[in-house]
Amino acid sequence: MKIDLSGKTALITGSTAGIGYAVAKGLAASGASVVVNGRSKARVDEAVAKLTKAVPGGKVRDIAADVSSAAGCKELIAALPDVDILINNAGIFEPKDFFEIPDEDWSRFFEVNVMSGVRLSRAYLQGMLKRNWGRIVFISSESGLNIPTEMIHYGTTKTAQLAISRGLAKLTRGTGVTVNSVLPGPTMSEGVETFVKDLAKQNGQSEAEAASQFVKQHRPASLLQRFASTDEIANMVVYVASKEASATNGAALRAEGGIVDTIA
Structure with a gap:
């Protein structure tokens, strides 16, 4: 199978390092015009330079914006009004005893892990529907199914991503747009x-x-x-973002190494 995303624009939030960077690299190697995003202009520029070397001839640009806030998302959308592929990857985690997690931490985790994807999907999904093609992928986690006792707030946000992804997928019924989530394990x-x-x-x-x-x-x-390696997770994401994955919609795709003990 040869995945060709030439002519498609892909935005990957939180893509200066880790899984986000690996996804950006995989999409660029598949011909997509990739937009690298992060909070720091310096980090974004560094990632773009690294990506340009890793994928010679790849189409890569940068937009520094903090998607953990409504203002940051608005700034990003103004700079990039339309995308064909949206990878909601930006996220934070922190082991912390439940009884020591203040309201502020719960709010912060929801703003970064959940609301960033909500705001950007709200902005870009309508354009995808009008064009009758698009891909939205939420980078969730096996922690969304196996809530870790050492970071319940994180696990809860990852469960929320699964619900949002499934709900948005229902809005794409009968179109060429799909919305899915990918669940990495320890990476x-x-x-x-x-x-x-x-x-x-x-x-x-x-x-x-x-x-x-x-x-x-x-x-x-x-x-x-x-x-798992970041590239192994990215391989799944790139496939889900491809034209070849047209029959995969509303799915929670596990790339967690079999940690979740279920056959479905």
Whole structure:
């Protein structure tokens, strides 16, 4: 299968690093005109330069805007009135005891993880419907199904993304537009790499041993028995964003290594 997204414009929020950057790279390699987004102009410029080297000839541009606020989303939409592919990837997480999570944290997590996707989908979905083609993908998490006790607020926002994605998909009935969500599991992003290095030093292990032990201890149901790479998650997202995925709509697609113990 050759995925060709030539002529399509893709916006990936929070794409200066991690899964977002890997998705931007995959979409650019498939011919899409990619818009890299992040809060810091310096970080966005750095990611664009890196992406340009990684995908020679790729079409890449940058828009620095903080999508965690209504004003930031408005600024982004003004700079980019229409997109064909919207990847709602911007998100935050933080392990924290439930009894120590203040209202402010709950609000902050909803603004970043949930409302950013709501605002941008509201802005771009109508144009997709008029053109009769478009893709919206929410980057959720297996934590949306297996709510982690150490960060209930995060898990709740990831469940909310699944509900929003399914609801929006129903608005696309009979059109060439699809809305789906992808559920990664433990993924070796930049932040996780740092965490694993620190863990390895603390326990006198190699980084590979520390990573393997962490998954076995904290995600024992994993069939993969390791962290996924950001590229492995991006592969799923790029497919869902493609023309070839036209019959996949309203789905919660698991890329979590078999942690969720269900056949459906």
